[in-house]
Amino acid sequence: MSIASGLPSPIRRVLQEGELVLEAPFTRRIFTNRDLAFDQISVIGFDMDYTLALYRQDELEALSIRCTLDKLIARGYPEALRDMQADPAFAIRGLVVDKTYGNIIKMDRHGYVGRAYHGKNLLPKPTRKALYRAQRLGTERERFAPVDTLFALPEVTMYAEVVDRIDQRPDLWPSGPPTYAQAWNDVRECIDQAHQDGSLKDLIQADLPRYFQLDLELGPTLHKFRSAGKRLFLLTNSLLPYTESVLGYVLGGQMSAYATWRDYFDWIIVGARKPEFFTGNQPFQELDATANPLGRPIGEPRRGRIYNGGNQLGLQASLGVHPDEVLYVGDHIYGDIVRSKKSSGWRTALVVEDLEHELGIRRDRQIPLKEIEQLSSLRISLADELSAQRYLSRLLARMTPDDLVRQGVAPEAAESLLADTRIQVRRRFDRLRKYEEEMATTLERRIADVDEAFNPYWGSVFAARRDSSRFGAQVESYACIYTSRVTNFRYVSPTRYFHSPHGSMPHWHSSAK
Structure with a gap:
């Protein structure tokens, strides 16, 4: 819910026109795996390719x-x-x-x-x-x-x-x-x-x-961070000439307060050689605007300069904050997220461009997705019941009329009672199995239809076999928060507390009996 909901409409319009409060489109949401107090983040770093600059x-x-x-x-x-x-x-x-x-x-x-x-x-x-x-x-x-x-x-x-x-x-x-x-x-x-x-x-x-999407919200998003008192840095493997061309195109001229793309960032590190940047000790080589080296390599970058190479420890020292006050935003699970999280202690935000398509399909296929969930749950119940009936049939097959006689059943009735019970159990088993087969066919057809909508070859990027895919599990494991593009932060308060939906163990869902 927006913080502006419930306010008089003229006040709400003033807030929105001033971009103080914006309503996030459904596909532009930010998702949380681990609690993150955005107000406590004082430095935000960005990768370039597929993060600040989105390719076609x-x-x-x-x-x-x-x-x-x-x-x-x-x-x-x-x-x-x-x-x-x-x-x-x-x-x-x-x-x-x-x-x-x-x-x-x-x-x-x-x-x-x-x-x-x-x-x-x-x-x-x-x-x-x-x-x-x-x-x-x-x-x-x-x-x-x-x-x-x-x-x-x-x-x-x-x-x-x-x-x-x-x-x-x-x-x-x-x-x-x-x-x-x-x-x-x-x-x-x-x-x-x-x-x-x-x-x-x-x-x-x-x-x-031809090769880049032009997102006119990028400059205002970075400006919003800076206006909230957050310092920004660029950390990319691309070299300066390419970085200059790309960010000059995607950021240049978006806001009059910033003469060039470089003015958005307090530190600029190019040619970083991630993931080695997070584990190595390569020095920082200062560059001029045309990528020529200036002076000797140093161990700690200075604010307001451009550097090639370097290492995380040197950058961390220059930032002057605790590691958990740094949020690094990137698109690469291993190069940007895993290494930065394991080696640096930085908080992590993963840009998953595929998420917009994923959310759009989930919105458009709400009914079949809900049916898949219900059928999957029912199929589990049926499988349990079929297993129980199968086991019961085996017990009855080993039982003899004499077993019933010992329980007080008349000898002349024991054989027919046993035969009738076996028939009833068999009929129930056959009925359940037929229902299970019909339901399985319907379930597989629904899954195939939804998978086709996600991707005709592979289905959803985030799911596999009604569970998280390998990629989905990596997103859950390594990203504190994730979203489809950097500009989604434009719809979020700089003081927001991102709450994760804390997990629970399977036995916590069962009620006392």
Whole structure:
């Protein structure tokens, strides 16, 4: 509920026009995993890519695939790969690549594989189960590669297409196709090269409007933080020339009080090399506005300057506050959130761009989602009842008329009583099983319909098998708060206390009997 609700409408309009109180759209909410007193946060840090600067994902993926194809073909991959029709909807965050078998899998929080594709072909359930019976998959680094960032999605899409060519057209490689593992390594290395040699970023910088969303709320959101007395810093792996271009586009000219994007930040750290930034001791190299080094590297950055590299301990010392008074906002589970939380003690906010789509689908599919929840609960009850009836049938099968006679039943009635009881129990079991099968069919159909709305290949990013997905569990475990974009904070009071819905153990839900 808004703090302005209940006030006279003229006063409410004045507050909203002055942007003192704004109503948050449904899909722009902020969610809490661990209590966080925003009023106690005095410093807020930001990543840049997919945090302050949001890419147009379809355009970026198409460009990444094009650049990667050039490098793959230069390595000896067939020219025919250029004919691939890559589907940008295929890859989502939270997947895991099985390099040994050329499979792409989605797991729940317990490591159970509920869906798997070989290339872009869905594996039948028996095949999937035969391959992935073991729990806690994905820990063998040589075999499994996690996909946790939006930057990584093009390589998954590319890899699926390459696997299909290896299977269907091995003749395209005169000396024989690569192994699935080698194909993955080649795709990964080629994408890395495209990022490192500047070929990808040069094309992005040449047409910024094509590759970036322009969110006109970004400047006002950062200004709101500063007006509330919070100091801001930028901490990005991107180098200064790229950072200058991107933030100049997404922030430049938004507010007259800020001559350039740099004026929003008290500290600017580029080329940070996260996650090593949080564990290493690399010094800070001061840069001028054209990225030229100034003086010798130092151990602690000074406010109002631009630095390359550095480390968390040095930055923390410069901030001059306790670690739990710092909130770091990023999009990368491991590079931004896990390392910053484990190594620094900073509070964490995860930007999950997928959340807006997720919330929109959940709003539009409220009725089938509620039906799924009710049917799932009923199915559990039915399974318990069927188990009880199955056990009862086994007990009755072992029982003899003599057992009843010893209980006082007349000998001439014991056999018919036992036979009638067995028939009744069997009929009840068959009736329950038929109902359970019909309900299971309805449940699976509803789940398939809703999954199709989330993503036609994988369903929800956050859920798997009616439980949290691997990615969803990571969000729960490592992010204090999470939301779809930085500008959602514009709708939140700078003094808000974020309360988490504290969890409870399963036995706490049962009432005394």
